[in-house]
Amino acid sequence: MTGLALMNCKISERKLIGFKYCGGCNPVINRAQLVQDIQRRLSAEFTLATDQSPTQWDIGILVCGCLSACADKPDFRNLARRWIIIAGNSVDYGDAPEKDLAEIVLNKLKL
Amino acid sequence: MGLKTADQYEESLRKMNLKVYLLGEQVKCPADHPIIRPSMNSVKMTYALAQSPEHEDLMTAKSHLTGEKINRFCHLHQSTEDLIKKVKMQRLLGQKTGACFQRCVGMDAINAVDSVTFEMDKKLGTQYHDRFIRFLKMVQEEDLVVDGAMTDPKGDRSLPPSRQTDPDLYTHVVEKRKDGIIVRGAKAHQTGAVNSHWILVMPTIAMTKDDADYALSFVAPADADGISYIYGRQSCDTRKLEGCEIDVGNRQFGGHEALMVFDNLFVPWENVFMCGEYEFSGLLVERFAGYHRQSYGGCKVGVGDVLIGAAALAADYNGAAKASHVKDKLIEMTHLNETLFSCGIACSAQGHRTASGTYLIDLLLANVCKQNVTRFPYEIARLAEDITGGLMVTMASEKDLRHPEIGKIVEKYFKGIASVPTEDRCRIMRLVENITLGTAAVGYRTESMHGAGSPQAQRIMIARQGNLEHKKKLAKEIAGIKD
Numbered sequence: 001m002t003g004l005a006l007m008n009c010k011i012s013e014r015k016l017i018g019f020k021y022c023g024g025c026n027p028v029i030n031r032a033q034l035v036q037d038i039q040r041r042l043s044a045e046f047t048l049a050t051d052q053s054p055t056q057w058d059i060g061i062l063v064c065g066c067l068s069a070c071a072d073k074p075d076f077r078n079l080a081r082r083w084i085i086i087a088g089n090s091v092d093y094g095d096a097p098e099k100d101l102a103e104i105v106l107n108k109l110k111l
Numbered sequence: 112m113g114l115k116t117a118d119q120y121e122e123s124l125r126k127m128n129l130k131v132y133l134l135g136e137q138v139k140c141p142a143d144h145p146i147i148r149p150s151m152n153s154v155k156m157t158y159a160l161a162q163s164p165e166h167e168d169l170m171t172a173k174s175h176l177t178g179e180k181i182n183r184f185c186h187l188h189q190s191t192e193d194l195i196k197k198v199k200m201q202r203l204l205g206q207k208t209g210a211c212f213q214r215c216v217g218m219d220a221i222n223a224v225d226s227v228t229f230e231m232d233k234k235l236g237t238q239y240h241d242r243f244i245r246f247l248k249m250v251q252e253e254d255l256v257v258d259g260a261m262t263d264p265k266g267d268r269s270l271p272p273s274r275q276t277d278p279d280l281y282t283h284v285v286e287k288r289k290d291g292i293i294v295r296g297a298k299a300h301q302t303g304a305v306n307s308h309w310i311l312v313m314p315t316i317a318m319t320k321d322d323a324d325y326a327l328s329f330v331a332p333a334d335a336d337g338i339s340y341i342y343g344r345q346s347c348d349t350r351k352l353e354g355c356e357i358d359v360g361n362r363q364f365g366g367h368e369a370l371m372v373f374d375n376l377f378v379p380w381e382n383v384f385m386c387g388e389y390e391f392s393g394l395l396v397e398r399f400a401g402y403h404r405q406s407y408g409g410c411k412v413g414v415g416d417v418l419i420g421a422a423a424l425a426a427d428y429n430g431a432a433k434a435s436h437v438k439d440k441l442i443e444m445t446h447l448n449e450t451l452f453s454c455g456i457a458c459s460a461q462g463h464r465t466a467s468g469t470y471l472i473d474l475l476l477a478n479v480c481k482q483n484v485t486r487f488p489y490e491i492a493r494l495a496e497d498i499t500g501g502l503m504v505t506m507a508s509e510k511d512l513r514h515p516e517i518g519k520i521v522e523k524y525f526k527g528i529a530s531v532p533t534e535d536r537c538r539i540m541r542l543v544e545n546i547t548l549g550t551a552a553v554g555y556r557t558e559s560m561h562g563a564g565s566p567q568a569q570r571i572m573i574a575r576q577g578n579l580e581h582k583k584k585l586a587k588e589i590a591g592i593k594d
Contacts, residue, residue: 023169025199025206026416032165070199071168 013091015043015058017109028088029098035048035063037102046109051079061105062086082109086092113179114171117159118351124151124306124335131305132206133342141305145351147342149365149550153212154256155307156204156364169444170196175318175468176244184214185251187225188470193442194459198409202452205413209546210368211554213256213303215410219402220259220311224328227395228384229467235369239384245583246330246382250309256334258307260298260371261399263315272325277504282312282373284386285326291379293339294385296325298371300562305340305369307333314385316394328385328390329378337376343368345550357509357537360545366554394537395526397572398471403563404481405472408455411484412547414555415448415491418552421542427501428527428536437507440494447487475576482569488559503540504548512537 019035038061039048049057060080064071069087077083084105085092091104115123124142126481131138133146140149161170161182172186172193173179188194197218204212225247228239250257263272266280275281282296298312311330318326331338345367350359385391426432458476467469494504502525512521512534522533545551560566587594 019164021165021168023166023196023199023203025169025203070195 014045014047016049016053016055017046017059017061017063018051018053018057018080019023019063020051020071020079022064022069022071024065029086029101031063031065033083034086034098034101038105041102041106042109056081058082059084059109060087064088085100113157113252113254114161114182117155120155120158120254120256122397123308124463126526127308127332129305129334130339131342132340138342142483146348147305147367149210149351149361149363150303150367151306153208153210153364153366154203154214156207156350157182157212157214158254160203161209166203168582169196171201172196174249176235176248181251184218184256185221185247185254186218187247187468188462189468190470191460191462191524194462194470194472195286195456196403197267198405198455198459201406201409201455202413205410206416207413208364209361209362209414209415210364210551211302211410211558212364213258213290213306213366215256215406216259216302216403217307217309217311218259219399219404219406220313221250222260222402222471223395223399224311224313224384225469226465226467227391230383230394230465231391234465235388237388242381243384246309253308253339254355256303256306256373257330258301258304259399260301260304260310260312261315261396262299262301263314264299265299265466269345270318271322273321275383281315281325282327283325284327284373284411287386291377292329292383294329294373294376294378296373298373300343300368301340301371302368302558302562304333304371305342305360305367310338310371313395313399314392316396318389320389322392323387323389326385326387326389327383328395329383331376331378331382335376337374339372339374340369341372343370343553344555347545347549351508351550355509357512357534357541359544360541360549361551365550368553373425386483397474397492400564400568401472401474401477401478402571403479405455405458407484407559407563408451408453408458408477408480409526411488411559412448412452412455414449414551415488417446417547418491418495418543419444419553421539421546422498424539425495425499425503425536428531428539430500430528433531437498440498442530443489444494448536451480451483451487454483478569478572478576481563482573484546484559485566485569485592488555490544492552492556496547497542499540499543501546506537506540509537 001082006044029082064087066088081109131141138144162165169179172183173187174181232240263281266275272281279296284292284294285295309330310333313328314326356362404502426437458472458480461473462470473521507521514520525531527536546555
């Protein structure tokens with residue numbers, strides 16, 4: 001969605017997107033910077049939500065610092081209809097270098 | 112209230128009136144004292160990270176008592192996952208402070224007192240557990256720091272508490288009144304005592320009937336009348352009074368210990384959780400020590416992460432990073448550090464439920480964890496000193512570096528690789544010095560040896576829990592020996 005279409009995107013049509021982090025005891029990636037990068041490049045069709053939001057998110061992004069993805073628990077899963085899991089240098093269990101993680105996530109958001 | 116912010120925590124400390132002595136003087140405001148303040152900053156970090164979305168998964172938990180979100184330091188472990196998250200949280204805090212953040216001892220104390228008072232009430236018909244839960248609810252709701260106080264001065268180690276020449280060398284009841292008890296004695300090595308809101312006293316060893324007056328557990332406000340603190344000295348502590356930033360190594364964070372003295376302290380009955388039930392004192396010691404031995408598989412690992420990083424930077428700045436022996440030493444440090452973490456995680460994953468519902472670690476693995484902690488940080492520190500080089504202890508002071516004339520000489524001759532400022536090289540060397548033999552060495556080295564029990568205490572527990580008879584049976588079966 002670009003140009004005029006973006007400007008015409010009504011708030012009610014926007015998708016709710018939320019981020020959840022693991023606790024970060026020994027991260028192999030810079031989680032905060034990655035989330036900033038993704039948020040900065042999000043298209044206008046998305047609205048950022050928090051876990052206090054009254055409605056379920058359309059998409060949740062779980063940001064775990066390492067491959068163990070210890071925060072991937074049923075409690076979190078209920079927050080969103082669909083999840084993208086970043087776990088260290090991987091997205092949805094596929095390996096990826098840190099520099100490409102944001103791009104891969106943004107591409108998955110378009111699906 | 113739920114979660115306090117870091118600033119609210121500091122404010123709450125300022126409202127207290129602790130009687131603290133340091134370097135021969137009574138301290139007016141501990142939070143403002145340059146020697147004490149870094150230790151308060153470390154505790155503040157336990158509040159700050161709980162507010163951060165990036166860390167709340169480890170730093171907070173859902174109270175099983177109220178359903179509210181609370182700081183994990185106020186939580187009773189409800190699963191093995193809670194036990195694992197505790198260790199990860201401690202590693203995180205060690206990484207963020209490079210020092211002892213002091214709040215673990217209270218967390219370990221509340222978890223031990225919970226299960227032991229529950230079991231004591233079941234067996235003896237006492238009513239300590241309900242009192243304890245009332246106290247804990249307040250701790251959770253107000254997000255308080257509790258100082259677990261176990262270690263008595265102990266005087267002559269060959270004698271039990273009741274046969275000491277001076278009866279106050281073990282904390283004891285001197286009078287039982289209708290409304291409460293009077294306590295005298297002291298607790299030594301009290302980590303974070305001066306940064307705490309409440310103290311939770313526990314007995315120091317297994318007791319017999321003769322020592323019933325010493326089988327004692329209670330809580331008291333940290334600034335109650337009858338409690339005073341004599342602040343422990345740390346190596347290089349007065350550098351903090353010099354107004355320098357580099358020479359202290361870790362300007363922002365630190366830890367502390369103090370001698371806590373009870374001079375006819377009055378404790379109302381509602382705050383007493385054990386008074387004379389000597390047969391349960393050993394169990395309380397064993398469980399608290401077990402939790403605390405688990406703790407070291409997290410906190411020391413986090414500080415180790417900082418030390419390994421500092422040593423690697425020192426190698427970079429020295430131009431030695433590509434030397435194969437330096438790379439190998441960094442590998443060895445990492446191997447040792449992650450072995451400690453593995454032990455912390457293992458004793459948590461193998462934890463089990465107690466009668467009260469609170470989860471306890473696997474005691475054998477927790478003792479193995481702590482036994483390794485009595486050794487590995489020393490080896491990690493030795494390797495850090497090896498990599499960093501002797502300049503770590505012979506380098507000129509920050510005042511010399513800043514001096515208008517000799518500063519140029521210091522700058523010139525303490526230079527490493529051309530791309531790194533001399534000041535940065537000095538900073539990283541002072542950080543290694545701080546952790547290996549400065550103020551933070553109290554926590555990283557000697558506390559690793561003696562904190563949560565000296566090495567022999569773990570070996571006794573390993574002998575008890577080692578299941579040697581089972582191992583003999585295994586050997587007999589394989590060897591074809593029939594009984």
